[in-house]
Amino acid sequence: MKNKLxxxxxxxxxxxxxxxxxxxxxxxxxxxxxxAEKKMVQITSRIFIDDLNNGLEKKYHKKTFVGTEKETQxxxxxxxxxxxxxxxxxxxxxxxxxxxxxKEVEAGDVLVCYxxxxxxxKFKTIEISNSVLVxxxxxxxxxxxxxxxxxxxxxxxxxxxxxxxxxx
Numbered sequence: 001m002k003n004k005l006x007x008x009x010x011x012x013x014x015x016x017x018x019x020x021x022x023x024x025x026x027x028x029x030x031x032x033x034x035x036a037e038k039k040m041v042q043i044t045s046r047i048f049i050d051d052l053n054n055g056l057e058k059k060y061h062k063k064t065f066v067g068t069e070k071e072t073q074x075x076x077x078x079x080x081x082x083x084x085x086x087x088x089x090x091x092x093x094x095x096x097x098x099x100x101x102x103k104e105v106e107a108g109d110v111l112v113c114y115x116x117x118x119x120x121x122k123f124k125t126i127e128i129s130n131s132v133l134v135x136x137x138x139x140x141x142x143x144x145x146x147x148x149x150x151x152x153x154x155x156x157x158x159x160x161x162x163x164x165x166x167x168x
Contacts, residue, residue, distance in 0.1 A: 026140040034148035041117040055136035067111040090127040127165045130157040
């Protein structure tokens, strides 16, 4: 009788703990590099395709297929608009226009986007605002790695922390 109780409790514990392993991880990874020799800020964004399409659908009330075989030019245009509205950079307090260059699918489920900001001389502050997908899902986290002037810094953006100013 005692063994049945112990095995039962172990079974319940196993089922309870295994439920946590199925929880999805909501993370975007952004790389911001200042290339002084090119006077350019280079931005690489890595976002899960299914989360991105869900976020675009919630925001624009339209089914999208970014990063899939069904992708249309309208989907890409919405992606560009979404990124422009949810990721911005100010250099020395001035908002700079980000140019979307291209995108590709990595590992089958991650969309990698490449962007840049041209004509950037040495700066003292860079302010990054990153709210990509946090309106769609409060658990979304966007880690952003910034490399400039030989220094590497990382910032975690969440629903409650969407903006950071870095000083150089």
